[in-house]
Amino acid sequence: MALDSDDIHIATAERIFADHADLQAVAHDRAGNYKAALWQAVVDNGLTLAMLPEASGGVGLSLDQAFDLLRAAGRWGISVPLADTMLAGWALAAAGLEPREGKLLPLVPAPRGKLSIDAAGRVTGRCAEVAFGREAEAFVALCDGPDGPVIALLDPSICQIVEGTSLAFEPLDAVSVDGVAVSSAPAGGAVTLPEMAATARANQIAGALETMLDISVAYAIERKAFERTISKFQAVQHLLALLGEECAAAVAAAVSAGDTLARGDSGPALLLEVAAAKVRCGEAAEQASAIAHQVHGAIGFTAEHPLHRLTLNTLAWREDYGTEAHWALALGKHVSAGGADALWSLLSDR
Amino acid sequence: MxxxxxxxxxxxxxxxxxxxQEVRAFIAEQVAQGVFDPNVEEHPFEALDGFAKAVAAKGWIGMAWPREYGGQERSFLERYVVNEEMLAARAPTRRYFVADRQSGPTLIRYASEPIKARVLPQIIAGNATFCIGMSEPNSGSDLFAAQAKATKVDGGWRLNGAKIWTSGAQFADYMIGLFRTSAPTKENRRHGLTSFLVDMRSEGIQVNPIRQITGMYEFNEVQFDNVFLPDDNLIGEIDGAWKQATSELAYERSGPERFLETFGAMRAFLAAVQGSDDPRxxxxxxxxxxxxxxxxxxxxxxxxMLEAGREPVTESAIVKDLGTVWDKALPKELRGLISLMDYDSYDVAAYRERMDYFTRMSTKLTIQGGTTEILRGIVARGLGLR
Structure with missing residues (x-):
């Protein structure tokens, strides 16, 4: 379902993912030994810089191309903090701070945390669930400051990390902060870090659903039961049609939100697009993975088969940077305050 | 991948x-003049004529059609905008909607020149209402089973048989109907169907309205008793209507009417809950x-994609399936939410009356113009499963 197969950057990224994170090979690598080489290749090829403007050391990708790249990462079920490091680097640049190399993780407190910074640059607070938190070489935190939102670069030495595990068996850690930031600045353009992060996860989910659709259709065409391939049963065809529809909706919503951020839209339009993407991709992840498993039967339930990686990653990504309920509530509050004509103006302006 | x-x-x-913005101003003016009330769910057909004429005067019926037939050659996207604004405002477009969306484009593509020259300007002027004669008493979604017959006679054709579930036939000036002109062949079940333009005032046509779940009469049974049609009324290829019908459907399937039919329910809901701080x-x-x-x-x-000249058949079916399933479920979803509101904070009886209309009508949304099951079959084909 690639919109972007003609894009050389995406093609390069897909080749790296194919070399280092083949779905089947990863499914067999229970210890996660593939991750070190994958991360090295991702860094060496500049993928972590994809959201940076060229002037700040970026690789010349537009923001919507960067989101396309994350969708490609989703297609391979990539579970190293590529999106997260991209986002953290972007936030530093958007706040006018010096770039920082290495594995950066953003701290986006809402809705599961709170971080404050005082006039002396001391950051205090806690984020309950930070994907890959323990791996951070530095954190880039969105904090409440005395005069508005602030982006702060934090050394992990001032953080206390309590390790936890995500649905996808990946690191999901609590991070408590108490100490002085390495550097900080008013957030400026980085005030949309929550929207950027939610859109990033939406694109990762959408990508994973594209692969889920591909492998489920391929499996139905190949698998025989009752003397026919199961693709010939109308019940199975209709299930797969629904999977295709959910996948299409997820891609459309995620791409539209990425396009909105790339255009620099803000206010209610940005809320609508991002909330729709995170909500719709989360919903699609549930429906699509349930169908993919139903079509695959018992084999899809095994650790040997790669389907579980797609399923668990998409379902885990729902949790990051605001759940469906969080974004739906924000959008619903805005809509119920305005009434029907305001709603229609908002929708039709897009 | x-x-x-x-x-x-x-x-x-x-x-x-x-x-x-121009369409919005026009609609506001029509409402102010009392031409229609956006809070009334169905307007009697007789009241729609003035509105159709006013829309025609703006040049918004057949607006994308060739100039030689009176169209404006405006883009498909502009038509989309006019269409969705009318839907969101619940404007009464029934007088011309079917003709504008699909009958006109079919005539432009397949009809004889004399028919095009005569009928298209009538549509554009808001003077021609169309209905679609496809389903029959013994064949609904299975169009290949159609039995209503067209027989070649000197100078034209004779129609015999019946169509059913024909929306708006009692008010229609014309029907584009599918009639059997040959038996299907063993190799091709789709063979033998031909499309005709039928003047609904022809002798031998009887229209019997059917009362519906909503209490209204929209459906009809239409009987043809030796109805004569001149040769010019043949649309496209004899025995080859099936291909014509399917190419029409990409336009029919993906429009905003596939998820805005119950927007009136959303309007009523938002009026009732405005300013609510209940997080649920x-x-x-x-x-x-x-x-x-x-x-x-x-x-x-x-x-x-349509504007760019592509034929997004699978994508259109996806939009219609997702859209109609959502549209149908909307009254149910809103019911679950409004139940949480304090009964004192809105007019419960007036709200229920409006919502009941949508609950009754919503049951048809996943049937008309291609059922959920037909659409999922099309999507499955697009995925390479059939």
Whole structure:
């Protein structure tokens, strides 16, 4: 379902993912030994810089191309903090701070945390669930400051990390902060870090659903039961049609939100697009993975088969940077305050 | 990867958004003049004529059609904007809607020149209402089983048989109907159907309205007793109507009418809950808006593909399936949310009356113009499963 197969950057990224994170090979690598080489290749090829403007050391990708790249990462079920490091680097640049190399993780407190910074640059607070938190070489935190939102670069030495595990068996850690930031600045353009992060996860989910659709259709065409391939049963065809529809909706919503951020839209339009993407991709992840498993039967339930990686990653990504309920509530509050004509103006302006 | 479904993030160009403001001003003026009431769910057909004439005077019926037939040659995206504004405002477009959306384009593509020259200007002037004669008493979604017959006679054709579930036939000036001209062949079940333009005032036509679940009469049974049609009324190829019918469907399937039929229910709901700070209501509402926005973006994307001359058959079926399932469920979803509101904070009886209309009518949304099951079959074909 690639919109972007003609894009050389995406093609390069897909080749790296194919070399280092083949779905089947990863499914067999229970210890996660593939991750070190994958991360090295991702860094060496500049993928972590994809959201940076060229002037700040970026690789010349537009923001919507960067989101396309994350969708490609989703297609391979990539579970190293590529999106997260991209986002953290972007936030530093958007706040006018010096770039920082290495594995950066953003701290986006809402809705599961709170971080404050005082006039002396001391950051205090806690984020309950930070994907890959323990791996951070530095954190880039969105904090409440005395005069508005602030982006702060934090050394992990001032953080206390309590390790936890995500649905996808990946690191999901609590991070408590108490100490002085390495550097900080008013957030400026980085005030949309929550929207950027939610859109990033939406694109990762959408990508994973594209692969889920591909492998489920391929499996139905190949698998025989009752003397026919199961693709010939109308019940199975209709299930797969629904999977295709959910996948299409997820891609459309995620791409539209990425396009909105790339255009620099803000206010209610940005809320609508991002909330729709995170909500719709989360919903699609549930429906699509349930169908993919139903079509695959018992084999899809095994650790040997790669389907579980797609399923668990998409379902885990729902949790990051605001759940469906969080974004739906924000959008619903805005809509119920305005009434029907305001709603229609908002929708039709897009 | 392997499966190719496209939903590019098409944005409507500025000239479309300018037109949108013009349409909004026009609708506000019509409401102010009492031509229609956006809070009334169904207007009697007789009351729709004035509105159709006013829309025609703006040049918004057949607006994308060739100039030689009276059209404006405006883009498919501009038509999309006019259409969705009318739907969102619940404007009564029934007098011309079917003709504008699909009958006119079919005539332009397949009809004889004398028919085009005579009928298209009538549509554009808001003077021609069309109905679609496809289903029969013994064949609904299975169009290949159609038995109503057209027999070649000197100078024309004779029609015999019946059509059913024909929306608006009692008010229609014309029908585009599917009639059997030959038996299907063993190799090709689709062979033998031919499309005709039928003047509904012809001798031998009897229209019997059918009362529906809503209490209204929209459906009809239409009987043909030796009805004569001149040769000019043949549309397209004899025995080859099936291909014509399917190419028409990409236009029919993906429009905003596939998820805005119950927008009146959303309007009533938003009026009732305005300013609510109940997080359950707002969260539920937010989800519905997220879904609605996503479908509209997909629908606009398909409109962009049609404008670019592509034939997005699978994508259109996806929009219609997602859209109609959502549209049908909307009254149910809103019911769950409004139940959380204090009964004293809105007019419960008036609200129920409006919502009951939508609950009754919603049952048809996943049937008309291609059922859920037909659509999923088309999507499955697009995925390479059939």
């Amino acid at each position: 392997s499966i190719s479904l496209r939903f590019d993030p098409v944005r409507l160009p500025d000239y479309c958004q300018d037109l949108r 209501i707002n969260e539920g509402l937010g989800r519905l808006i997220a879904q609605l926005h996503t479908m509209r973006r997909m629908s606009v994307s398909v409109a962009g």
